Amino acid sequence: MTAEPFALACPRPLRHDSVQMAHGGGGRLMKELIEGLFLPILGADPAGLHDSAVVEAGGARLAFTTDGFVVHPRAFPGGNLGELAVYGTVNDLAMAGARPLALSSAFILEEGLPFAELTPLVAAMKAAADRCGVRLATGDTKVVDRGKADGVFITTAGIGLIPAGVELHPRRVRPGDAVLVSGDLGRHGIAVMSVREGIRFETPVTSDCGPVHHLAAALLAAGLDVHCFRDPTRGGLASVLNEIAASAGVAIEADEAAIPVDEAVAAACEILGLDPLYVACEGRLVAFLPEAEVEQALEVLRAIPEGQGAARIGRVVEGPAGRVGLRTVLGTSRLLDLLSGEQLPRIC
């Protein structure tokens, strides 16, 4: 293969000619990389993108997803790279309404990595998979020379079964929908940053790293007409709202006072100059469903330990497609835009 025909076919010149850290940050540059390089070559439609793809196989409707995990440091308060790799993929399957069945895990190991650092990651994967009732079905290991990786990278892929009748998609989100979150935001990003930057907070922040598939399943089992799920990982809640608003061709209004953020997370964000609405979670879901079902949905979520902090944080309205507004605690309004650069690299 040569580059020429495809380079010419690329419809939108990228602003850079090489990979920047912000291309992995979940914001505007990542969108540009995906929509300007990957999708045109692959002939894929950005509006069709979701956390999982849907694959028909022998009469079954499967969710299929993958994620690379490169977080640094590999251990943080509340979790490590291994369990993150399991929960991240389980949660992406759950966002399609699927019951997670099996995961693959591929390790890229750097020569010289002590086994004492690898073992707890693999052990955490096994424990996390058992907790989710999902099978670690297949794997691969590659080794690269010292200095050619950062200790260990784990890439997981997952298969889930989508129950009959479940149809979740951003394009189903419509004016009149409410936006719910399953708990307080930003813990994971702050937990990672606190270790990386060596910051000690008065109250230590623990990552929310954990599974949300049972929360999603409970909402569906209750017969609620969920239109879309999304987990606020890279780029946080703000990025989810922007993506959904753009895909669905709607506007979204979020209410700052209603968005649950732990005091310690808020304080840490102040110190670090971060906006918690852009900080990644690894154990939260965002649900879009009709306003009339909000009370029942909150009841379902709050009956589950991981959903106790569930809250209604905004609503979908008619308006310019892709516009996300935030009513601040001061009563003013501001735009909640996609980040241009990166806020927190390598926290997923």
Place this chain on the structure above:
Amino acid sequence: MTAEPFALACPRPLRHDSVQMAHGGGGRLMKELIEGLFLPILGADPAGLHDSAVVEAGGARLAFTTDGFVVHPRAFPGGNLGELAVYGTVNDLAMAGARPLALSSAFILEEGLPFAELTPLVAAMKAAADRCGVRLATGDTKVVDRGKADGVFITTAGIGLIPAGVELHPRRVRPGDAVLVSGDLGRHGIAVMSVREGIRFETPVTSDCGPVHHLAAALLAAGLDVHCFRDPTRGGLASVLNEIAASAGVAIEADEAAIPVDEAVAAACEILGLDPLYVACEGRLVAFLPEAEVEQALEVLRAIPEGQGAARIGRVVEGPAGRVGLRTVLGTSRLLDLLSGEQLPRIC
């Protein structure tokens, strides 16, 4: 998670306390890493290992597999990292007798990687997927700091559908089976080495990098009673024969004179001090099936361009489980053992 309970649970102390290059080489040390660290923690049985796992989903029987691709250099005569990532996973699905349906691709990109180097890889993936009739269904992109990866790593996972009645497994291999290969061996490893070491051969060696799923499907469609397929990637034919002999509890006798090795590959191996039987292929399959079906199987394979070089190269016999012997061209016999170290790092 903490390491202690799992570290204690590890039943076989590893010979090293950190990752060595040879742990990725397909030989004895890789086996030790997998059987001494991964499988005990995951509670998996080494005898159950295959190129793909089988997952039941809504009545369908799926093959599921993953592979990381870290080859250096990323372009080589006959292919690049992108198409390798597609064919490698398509071929692993085919080894389970499955029809490949969908692939995921996860990119780990190093800050500073020129897009001009990324674009041809993605383009090659698309072309390879189209050639195989498989969908690139879902993907992920992560960026790591400069110096924390080697440009780009691609991890693919794949789903395939196993037709009713197809049951391929190493434990089905039995005395009386013949061993077939679909073409000449060692091209891929030598093609990569020639670029990496800057060696110019009189006759340039082109990688065999390509799909084998249609070869596998043709053998099954012909009604042949194939017991097992395996593709001779890392560790080459010798490692495949060792793994199958050990898993099936049989001995295998290979016939050096019958093993197809291109003259240019043989010459390059002489120069580089390599044994072609241990050098990786990326577009060959090894099939185990009853002696009585050999002629028909060779006919089926040779009718397909990629199978023109098919040959019967050995047979399965009663004998010490795991023993692989080679009858040399000189008429003597020698053991064809697993490699202890690595012969060719990072060629897959």
